[in-house]
Amino acid sequence: MKDNISYIPTTKKDLSEMLSEIGVNKIDDLFETIPQKLRLNSELLLPSPLKKIDLPLSEIELSGYMQEISARNNSNCKYFLGAGCYNHYIPSIVDLFLKMPKFYTPYTPYKPETNQGTLQVMYEYQTMMCRLTGLEVSNASLYDGATAMVEAGKMAARLTGRNEIIISKSIHPEYRQVFNTYFKYGDWKVIEVGISNGKTNLKDLEQNISEQTAAVIVQSPNFFGIIEDMNQVARMAHKHSSLYISLVVEALSLALIKPSDFGADIVAGEAQSFGNHMSFGGPHLGFINCYSKHKSKLPGRIVTKTEDADGKTAYMLWGAAREQHISRNRATSNICSNHALNALAVSIYLSWYGNKGLEELADMHNMQMAHYAYEKILKIHGYAATFPENAFFNEFVVNCPHSVGALNKKLLEHSIVGGLELGKFYSEYKNKILFCVTEQTNQDDIDELADILTYLNEKGLK
Numbered sequence: 368m369k370d371n372i373s374y375i376p377t378t379k380k381d382l383s384e385m386l387s388e389i390g391v392n393k394i395d396d397l398f399e400t401i402p403q404k405l406r407l408n409s410e411l412l413l414p415s416p417l418k419k420i421d422l423p424l425s426e427i428e429l430s431g432y433m434q435e436i437s438a439r440n441n442s443n444c445k446y447f448l449g450a451g452c453y454n455h456y457i458p459s460i461v462d463l464f465l466k467m468p469k470f471y472t473p474y475t476p477y478k479p480e481t482n483q484g485t486l487q488v489m490y491e492y493q494t495m496m497c498r499l500t501g502l503e504v505s506n507a508s509l510y511d512g513a514t515a516m517v518e519a520g521k522m523a524a525r526l527t528g529r530n531e532i533i534i535s536k537s538i539h540p541e542y543r544q545v546f547n548t549y550f551k552y553g554d555w556k557v558i559e560v561g562i563s564n565g566k567t568n569l570k571d572l573e574q575n576i577s578e579q580t581a582a583v584i585v586q587s588p589n590f591f592g593i594i595e596d597m598n599q600v601a602r603m604a605h606k607h608s609s610l611y612i613s614l615v616v617e618a619l620s621l622a623l624i625k626p627s628d629f630g631a632d633i634v635a636g637e638a639q640s641f642g643n644h645m646s647f648g649g650p651h652l653g654f655i656n657c658y659s660k661h662k663s664k665l666p667g668r669i670v671t672k673t674e675d676a677d678g679k680t681a682y683m684l685w686g687a688a689r690e691q692h693i694s695r696n697r698a699t700s701n702i703c704s705n706h707a708l709n710a711l712a713v714s715i716y717l718s719w720y721g722n723k724g725l726e727e728l729a730d731m732h733n734m735q736m737a738h739y740a741y742e743k744i745l746k747i748h749g750y751a752a753t754f755p756e757n758a759f760f761n762e763f764v765v766n767c768p769h770s771v772g773a774l775n776k777k778l779l780e781h782s783i784v785g786g787l788e789l790g791k792f793y794s795e796y797k798n799k800i801l802f803c804v805t806e807q808t809n810q811d812d813i814d815e816l817a818d819i820l821t822y823l824n825e826k827g828l829k
Contacts, residue, residue, distance in 0.1 A: 418456025449803025501627025515653025565754030592762025601630025642716025
């Protein structure tokens with residue numbers, strides 16, 4: 368883009384002064400630590416300037432251009448893609464309350480006397496998450512599920528005084544990448560244990576766990592949608608006085624599977640499924656729950672309920688050991704950004720469904736429909752079970768007789784977003800596809816998918 372046609376109101380003089388102050392010659396020098404292959408080596412696809420005069424687009428024209436781009440998105444597709452971001456229905460009441468100015472504008476409740484409403488909402492959110500996980504204490508949300516996993520690992524290290532953490536390869540691959548990035552530097556040891564028939568290899572786990580292990584982290588339902596042997600994992604961890612961290616990426620499963628029933632010491636994960644839009648990948652919100660005896664090491668904000676001088680109910684922040692509250696070197700975490708608005712969406716969503724409603728949603732409209740889709744697809748020639756005899760929630764893996772990438776392109780032509788190509792993350796699972804079914808997918812949608820898969824088989828997928 369030409370220098371005199373810019374949407375950024377920074378002059379050449381401004382840039383020169385800033386670069387001089389920093390001690391570099393040009394803007395590109397600021398990005399020298401980023402490998403060339405990861406940089407954008409072409410012009411940004413911004414709208415062309417007006418043809419007759421040398422000016423950028425006006426606000427009206429730019430707004431129209433952005434609407435034109437947005438209109439290219441196909442919002443009428445049927446979704447069979449999950450893998451960490453789930454297409455759940457969001458009742459209209461969620462956005463109705465969420466966008467009230469009293470909730471939408473506040474951010475940090477530093478002064479409890481003027482933020483009682485915001486604090487109460489956080490407290491209600493914590494209470495609901497505790498009931499779902501079966502543990503006693505919750506924080507008031509985190510950045511996202513991946514960093515919540517990191518926070519849980521560091522919390523376990525503080526509690527045990529150990530620096531070794533074991534994670535399963537059945538955990539979401541991108542979560543593991545984030546985890547390994549955070550633990551790459553410093554005196555840490557991260558061990559990844561393998562997979563056997565779609566679940567954590569317990570023999571591999573038993574061989575690697577030791578008295579140096581702070582925690583074992585296993586996702587359930589795991590990345591393949593399979594329910595892990597959580598009791599066995601907890602037993603192995605506790606045998607060595609290590610903590611068992613249960614990672615939950617599909618939060619709706621908590622309506623049917625309570626981690627505390629299977630020996631979890633800490634539960635961490637992602638709560639996007641509860642009333643938060645997919646929004647092309649974010650923002651989401653992470654959570655961590657633990658037992659009361661471990662609460663002093665719990666990162667993030669924690670809201671408690673007490674009484675004021677007149678005996679009236681009052682809410683306040685407790686032990687907020689974040690870098691915004693105390694000195695950085697004493698903070699329990701420097702990455703626990705609080706997504707209060709996302710947590711509010713969770714509170715509204717869970718209040719709307721209630722206990723029975725949420726359980727029915729998880730069971731009848733997710734798990735049972737996923738099993739219907741699974742059986743339907745297995746009847747199609749060339750498709751077969753990848754991990755037979757394993758219980759799963761609302762995601763499952765099948766062997767695909769075609770290139771998964773080619774199949775998904777064909778499905779998209781029929782306004783269907785297909786499953787995830789597992790070969791992108793696991794080389795050993797080439798031509799395996801991970802399908803997801805939620806309440807947004809009805810029986811007719813599943814039948815249509817099966818018919819198209821059958822049709823593509825008959826015609827020969829090119």
